[in-house]
Structures are given as structure tokens and as C-alpha cells.
Amino acid sequence: MGNVSAQKTCGLWSSPISAEMVTLSSPNLYFLKEQNNNLYWVESRPWDKGRNVIMCRRKDGTTHDLIPAPFSHLSKVHEYGGCAYAVHSDFLYFVNASDQRIYQINLYSGERPLPITNDDSWRYVDLTINHNENQLIAVGEWHNGGKEPENHIVGIDLNGFNPTFSKTVVLVSGSDFFAYPRLNPTGNELCWIQWQHPNMPWDQSELMLASVTNGKVTNVRKIISNPNESLMQPHWAHNGDLYVISDRSDWWNIYQAEIINFGEQYSLRPLVKLDAEFCAPLWQLGATYFDFIDANTIACLFTQSGHWHLALLDTVSKEIKEIKTEFDNLHSICVHDGRLACVASNSSCGPRILTIKIKNIPEGISELYIPSGGGDQAAAPTKHLTSEDFSKPKSIWFESIDKALIHGFLYSPLNVKYRIPKDTLPPVIIMCHGGPTGATSTSLNLKIQFWTSRGFSVFDINYRGSSGFGRKYRQSLSGAWGVSDVHDAQFAALHLTKSGLINSNQCIIRGSSAGGFTVLAALTFTDTFNAGACYYGISDLVALTKDTHKFESHYLDNLIGPYPLECEKYIKRSPINYVNQLNCPVVFFQGLQDKVVPPNQAQKMVKALEKKDIFYKHIEYKDEGHGFRKAANIIDALETELSFYLQVFDQHTHT
Numbered sequence: 001m002g003n004v005s006a007q008k009t010c011g012l013w014s015s016p017i018s019a020e021m022v023t024l025s026s027p028n029l030y031f032l033k034e035q036n037n038n039l040y041w042v043e044s045r046p047w048d049k050g051r052n053v054i055m056c057r058r059k060d061g062t063t064h065d066l067i068p069a070p071f072s073h074l075s076k077v078h079e080y081g082g083c084a085y086a087v088h089s090d091f092l093y094f095v096n097a098s099d100q101r102i103y104q105i106n107l108y109s110g111e112r113p114l115p116i117t118n119d120d121s122w123r124y125v126d127l128t129i130n131h132n133e134n135q136l137i138a139v140g141e142w143h144n145g146g147k148e149p150e151n152h153i154v155g156i157d158l159n160g161f162n163p164t165f166s167k168t169v170v171l172v173s174g175s176d177f178f179a180y181p182r183l184n185p186t187g188n189e190l191c192w193i194q195w196q197h198p199n200m201p202w203d204q205s206e207l208m209l210a211s212v213t214n215g216k217v218t219n220v221r222k223i224i225s226n227p228n229e230s231l232m233q234p235h236w237a238h239n240g241d242l243y244v245i246s247d248r249s250d251w252w253n254i255y256q257a258e259i260i261n262f263g264e265q266y267s268l269r270p271l272v273k274l275d276a277e278f279c280a281p282l283w284q285l286g287a288t289y290f291d292f293i294d295a296n297t298i299a300c301l302f303t304q305s306g307h308w309h310l311a312l313l314d315t316v317s318k319e320i321k322e323i324k325t326e327f328d329n330l331h332s333i334c335v336h337d338g339r340l341a342c343v344a345s346n347s348s349c350g351p352r353i354l355t356i357k358i359k360n361i362p363e364g365i366s367e368l369y370i371p372s373g374g375g376d377q378a379a380a381p382t383k384h385l386t387s388e389d390f391s392k393p394k395s396i397w398f399e400s401i402d403k404a405l406i407h408g409f410l411y412s413p414l415n416v417k418y419r420i421p422k423d424t425l426p427p428v429i430i431m432c433h434g435g436p437t438g439a440t441s442t443s444l445n446l447k448i449q450f451w452t453s454r455g456f457s458v459f460d461i462n463y464r465g466s467s468g469f470g471r472k473y474r475q476s477l478s479g480a481w482g483v484s485d486v487h488d489a490q491f492a493a494l495h496l497t498k499s500g501l502i503n504s505n506q507c508i509i510r511g512s513s514a515g516g517f518t519v520l521a522a523l524t525f526t527d528t529f530n531a532g533a534c535y536y537g538i539s540d541l542v543a544l545t546k547d548t549h550k551f552e553s554h555y556l557d558n559l560i561g562p563y564p565l566e567c568e569k570y571i572k573r574s575p576i577n578y579v580n581q582l583n584c585p586v587v588f589f590q591g592l593q594d595k596v597v598p599p600n601q602a603q604k605m606v607k608a609l610e611k612k613d614i615f616y617k618h619i620e621y622k623d624e625g626h627g628f629r630k631a632a633n634i635i636d637a638l639e640t641e642l643s644f645y646l647q648v649f650d651q652h653t654h655t
Contacts, residue, residue, distance in 0.1 A: 005417055007422070008421070010427055010454075011456060012455065016384070017385075017446055019634070019635040022634065022635070023046045023631035023635060027045050027351075028043070029043055029353060029369075030044070030343070031085070032353070033086075033334060034335060034337070037337040039341055040054060040066075040085070040092075042054055042073050042085070044629075046629060046634060047631045049630060050072075051070070051072040053065050053072070054092065067103075068112065071103065075125035077139060077140075080551070081095075081125055081285070082284035082286040082287065083125070083285065084127060096113070099115075100123045102116050117156065117165060117168060119165075119168060121144060122154075123141040123149075124139070124140055130187060130212070131187060134158045137153065137154070137155055137190070139151065139152075139179060148553070151176060151178055153190075154168050154170055155171045157169075157215075172190075172220065175196060176550075177551070178192055178193070180192050180232075180286075182235065185239075185240055186240065189211060191234045192208050193207055194208055201232075201281070201282040202281045204227060204230060205230055205232075206224065206231065207223050207244055207266075223265075224246075230471070232244070232279045232282060233279060235288075238292055239295040241256060242256070243271075243298075247470075249270070249273060254278050254300060255268035255270050256268070272313060276304045280303075281438065283437075283438070289333060291335045293335055295315075299340045300333070304468075305407065306407060307442060308327075310342065323340075323362065328442050329345045329346060329441050329442050330342050331343050338358055339355040341354070348444060351443065352367050352371070353368045353370075355368040389453070390414070390452075391411040391413070391448070393411055394412070395409060396409070400484075400487050400488045400491045401487040402487075406461070409442065410459050410496070411452045413455045413456060414452050425500070426455055427457070427649065428457040428506070428507055429458050429459070429508045429510050430510065431458060431461065432510065433466070434511070434512050434516075436463070436466070436515070436518070438467065439467045450642075459492055461489060463489060464480075465477025479560065480559075481514075481556075481559035486525060489509060493509075493528050506530060508531045508533070509523065509529045509531075509533075510533040511533075512537065513535070513537065513596065513627075514537075516534040519532045519537055520532070523575070525575075531645060532587075533587050533589070533641050534589070536589065537597065539574065539575050542574060543601070544601070548595075548597070549596060560573065575605065580612075582609070582612075583614065587617040588602040588605065590618075591623075591624030591628065592622045592624070593624060594625050617644055621633045
């Protein structure tokens with residue numbers, strides 16, 4: 001007879017998943033690149049003071065850390081950064097977190113990294129190499145002490161830089177933002193995308209093309225520019241044809257840019273017409289969603305209903321063939337040494353690098369690299385866990401207030417030692433992702449399993465405005481942020497209640513950044529929730545328009561309306577102005593170095609709540625920015641949040 005699980009109050013289950021284990025579990029992997037049959041990527045390590053390490057799998061099968069402590073790969077362009085390294089010959093070039101300078105390191109000598117830039121007014125991201133001129137090309141952001149930084153495409157000479165350092169030269173200017181500077185195979189043409197305020201890149205962007213001669217950019221022309229069209233990841237094929245992702249069909253699909261009328265006009269030829277998204281929003285620069293196997297074959301990723309897929313796309317026949325794997329969260333694809341490579345995960349296992357032999361599918365599917373977490377010894381506590389210990393996401397569509405269909409993933413309580421007591425229902429945490437132009441992920445997330453293993457249900461909601469469901473769904477939050485997202489979260493809780501899945505008296509809403517705003521708005525303007533956790537969230541929309549960074553400085557023009565023309569809407573949707581309506585406990589977590597959502601957003605709410613007889617907590621971390629990177633802070637936040645909920649529901653007094 002097997003072990004019998006015990007009945008115990010949900011929320012009080014003893015969990016094998018500690019807050020420390022969350023930080024020591026498999027780290028995130030990002031930004032795969034191939035060069036000379038070597039594979040490169042970035043690995044985040046919260047346990048190592050939040051460092052991001054560039055790694056390499058060499059031709060001989062060995063894996064190496066390429067940058068020594070305390071160096072860390074991190075760009076602060078747009079504050080969110082992106083891919084900030086490139087490989088050229090025997091050298092790696094990368095942006096260092098602490099000073100935002102570009103460093104060079106010999107890949108084989110073991111020497112310490114040397115800086116090649118010395119101007120602290122510049123930040124860099126999306127690095128690429130002009131091999132013809134021995135030049136580094138990047139998106140550069142110049143902070144000149146003025147009101148708003150200037151964004152450019154820049155060039156940096158690699159022909160000997162010490163001791164005077166290389167000068168950053170502006171190659172392209174004239175737009176508010178730039179992304180994806182990419183040279184064609186012969187190096188004589190440069191493409192990129194650009195966009196202007198008040199648009200975000202997923203609202204409207206343009207595809208540009210220019211000639212490159214002697215390291216200079218000339219003959220700049222706009223080749224694709226249409227209202228209400230977002231373009232992503234321009235990419236050159238081996239034969240010099242140009243491809244790009246566009247959402248002109250409502251869905252981000254792959255197109256070929258073709259010259260028409262024997263001139264400089266271009267049109268887009270669709271390669272696939274699928275109700276699926278072949279990319280995600282451009283929060284971080286340099287992300288890749290497709291790559292060329294040969295001139296006629298594209299390896300690509302696409303998402304449907306929150307699940308990612310891997311496929312091959314024939315550019316001639318337009319036939320698309322899915323490659324079946326056990327993974328449903330995929331990103332960062334590239335072609336490497338006769339193989340496809342991408343980062344893969346699912347609800348039972350964390351990120352790893354998946355490789356597929358192009359000429360031997362599916363037998364050629366293998367896992368090239370699985371990170372160990374915080375070292376073999378530190379990660380040992382997770383080794384006894386299996387897929388049976390993890391709650392699996394259930395895809396759910398439900399009706400919101402106006403009958404709109406909204407998506408999310410439900411994770412039910414799961415712990416092999418316990419079962420839900422008879423005639424009781426579990427508490428629920430409604431999780432609101434950031435952005436709000438973001439999306440949930442089905443990847444194994446111990447921050448979710450931390451809760452489900454303790455007896456909480458978790459509903460990870462893709463409220464309207466989320467990506468992965470087409471442009472109409474993404475744009476359906478336009479003018480309605482702080483209203484429709486709140487209704488969606490509210491009706492998610494009501495749907496779960498009507499379905500008999502949760503305890504409506506123990507309904508929590510939790511979110512970070514834009515999701516934190518949804519939390520505060522839901523707690524203020526509805527009576528559905530019993531407690532909330534706000535991670536670096538927004539409380540005062542008017543203040544945010546005057547005190548945020550350039551990238552998002554006009555984001556609210558679309559989400560709410562132009563400011564100050566629509567000032568009244570900003571006032572009415574700001575929770576800080578209606579604290580008298582907030583009547584349930586809230587816990588706030590905030591990094592004091594946050595430049596996206598300044599600390600005063602939480603501080604204002606806390607001061608207002610101090611005047612009311614409401615239980616709250618306010619935790620600040622002096623060494624964190626927007627999003628927590630350091631293990632000690634992540635651990636403290638999770639443990640504090642759990643303690644807060646138990647206090648709220650007074651479960652610590654029950655058995």
C-alpha cells in the first residue's frame with residue numbers, strides 16, 4: 001500500500017521548494033549566437049550577485065565561462081537592455097553591467113577583459129560586426145545630461161584602441177529609437193527597424209535600408225512604413241534576400257521584402273499565413289525568432305494560445321512543418337554546426353539548450369546544455385524532485401465583463417504529502433504579468449511551484465493587451481489600461497469561483513511593474529480580492545508621465561490617452577487618488593535603483609495607507625532596480641510575501 005497523503009489546511013503545506021531553492025534552480029538562458037561552429041549564450045546567476053555570464057560550447061564539446069567575476073553582461077539601453085555581445089575572430093566584445101563600457105576579451109588567452117570605450121555617457125546594445133571594416137556596429141544611447149537620451153546606430157573602430165580607446169561614431173540618427181542593425185552577407189547594405197514617439201515598437205515601426213561604404217552609412221531610405229504595422233527582426237538570407245516579421249495580417253508572421261517596379265520600392269511577400277505569432281514584443285533588443293538553414297529553408301518559432309512551437313518553413317513552397325518536441329516554451333533560435341539550437345523548457349523542466357540535427361529529425365533531438373543551478377552542491381535539494389512534484393498549467397479561456405474571451409493558465413495545488421481537506425477550497429493567487437504588453441510562460445517556474453506546493457492555486461492571466469494572441473488582442477487594451485485589465489483579473493477570480501475551484505474569501509492578486517498597477521487598481525476599484533502583492537508597481541499615473549525613462553515616456557499615450565489632454569483619465573485611474581476605497585491588506589516590494597517605476601510610486605501609497613487602519617508591509621531593496629536579480633533579495637521577498645498572506649488569513653493559528 002502506498003503512502004497516504006494527509007489532509008491539511010491549504011497554504012500551510014510543508015513544501016520541498018524553499019525560497020532559496022527558487023534562486024538556486026536552473027538559471028535563465030538568453031541570446032544564443034553561432035560563430036565559427038562555436039555556440040554562445042548568456043546565463044543569469046542570481047546566486048552569484050545577480051551576474052550574467054557569457055558562455056561558449058566549443059567545437060571540441062567543452063563548455064566555458066568567458067567573462068570572469070565581477071564582470072557581468074548587461075546593457076541599460078531602454079533600461080531593459082538586450083543582447084549586448086558579439087564575437088569577432090578570437091575576441092569577444094560585451095557590455096559590462098557596472099560601467100556600461102564595451103570590453104574586449106581574448107577567447108583563448110585567459111587575459112582579463114580590456115575596455116575599448118571610455119565615454120560613460122554612452123550605453124550600447126544589439127552588437128554586430130562589420131567584418132569588412134573591422135568595426136563594431138551597435139544601437140547606442142547617449143546620455144548627455146539633458147532631458148532625454150538620444151538613440152543612434154553607432155560604429156566603433158576595432159583596429160587598435162588602447163591606450164586612447166575607440167571613439168563612438170554616429171552612423172545613423174534621426175529617429176527616437178533603433179533596433180536590429182544587420183549587415184547583408186557582402187557587408188555593403190545595412191538594414192534596421194526604427195520607431196518614433198508616441199509609438200512603442202509593437203504599435204508601429206519602420207524597416208530601413210542603407211548603403212555601407214568604408215565604415216560609413218549612406219543612401220538611407222525607408223522601404224516599409226505603414227500605419228498600424230509593427231515590424232520585427234529583419235534578417236538576411238545567405239543569398240542576400242531580406243526577410244522580416246510583420247503583423248499586417250493581425251498576426252506577427254514572416255515575410256520577404258521584395259523590390260517592385262524595378263526601383264527602390266519594396267513590398268512584403270507573405271511566407272506563411274497562420275493565426276500564430278512568430279515573435280514576442282521588443283522589450284529587449286536583439287532577440288531572434290528565426291534563422292536560415294539555407295536560402296530556401298527557415299527554422300522558426302511561433303506561439304499559439306500561450307504555447308511555443310518549433311518549425312521549418314520552406315520559402316519557395318511556403319510549406320511549414322512543425323518539429324515535435326516535449327517542450328512548449330522556446331526562444332532564441334540559431335543554426336549551429338549543422339544543427340538548430342534554441343532555449344527550451346516546459347512545465348516540468350527549466351531552461352536548457354536544445355539542439356536538432358537538421359538532416360536527422362526527430363532522432364537528432366538532444367539537449368546540448370542543462371545548467372546545474374547554483375553549483376552541484378547548492379542545487380542538490382532539487383534533485384529528488386520529479387515532474388510529478390510540479391503542478392501543470394491548464395489552459396483556460398473565460399468570458400470577461402463584456403463577453404470578451406480572455407486566456408490564462410491555472411495551476412492547481414499539488415504536494416504528494418498533502419491533499420485538500422474535505423469540503424474546503426484552496427486560496428488563489430491571480431498573477432498579473434508586466435508590460436502590460438507581455439505574456440505568461442509555461443516554462444517551469446519555481447516561483448509558481450513555491451505557491452502550489454504550499455496549497456495555493458495560481459492563475460497566471462493573459463489579460464487583454466497581452467502578446468501572443470494577435471494584434472487585435474494586443475491592442476484591445478488601448479485607451480483602457482486600468483479598466484479592462486482590472487475587469488479581466490476580476491472576472492478570472494469570479495470564473496474560478498463559479499467553477500468551484502477556489503475559495504473566494506481567500507483571493508489574492510499579485511503582479512509586478514505594469515502588473516503591479518493592475519494589482520493596485522483591482523484592490524482599489526473592485527471588492528473581489530482579499531489581499532494583494534505589488535512588486536515595483538505604479539500608483540500615480542500623472543507622476544509617472546513626468547518621472548520615467550525615455551523608452552516608456554509616451555507608452556501611456558496609447559494605453560490611456562495623450563497627456564495632458566486626457567489628464568482626467570490619468571487622475572481617475574490612479575489608485576493613489578482613491579485610497580479611501582482600498583480596504584484590504586497590501587504588501588509592497590521595491591528596488592531603490594528603479595528607473596522605470598521610481599520608488600516614490602510605492603512610497604506614496606504607503607503614506608496614504610498609514611492613515612488608514614489597514615494591514616500592510618513595505619519592503620525596499622537598496623541594491624535592486626526594476627526586477628530583482630540578487631538571490632538574497634529574491635529569497636527575502638518570497639518569504640515575506642508568504643508570511644504576509646498567512647498573517648492576512650490568520651492561517652498560522654490553524655492546523
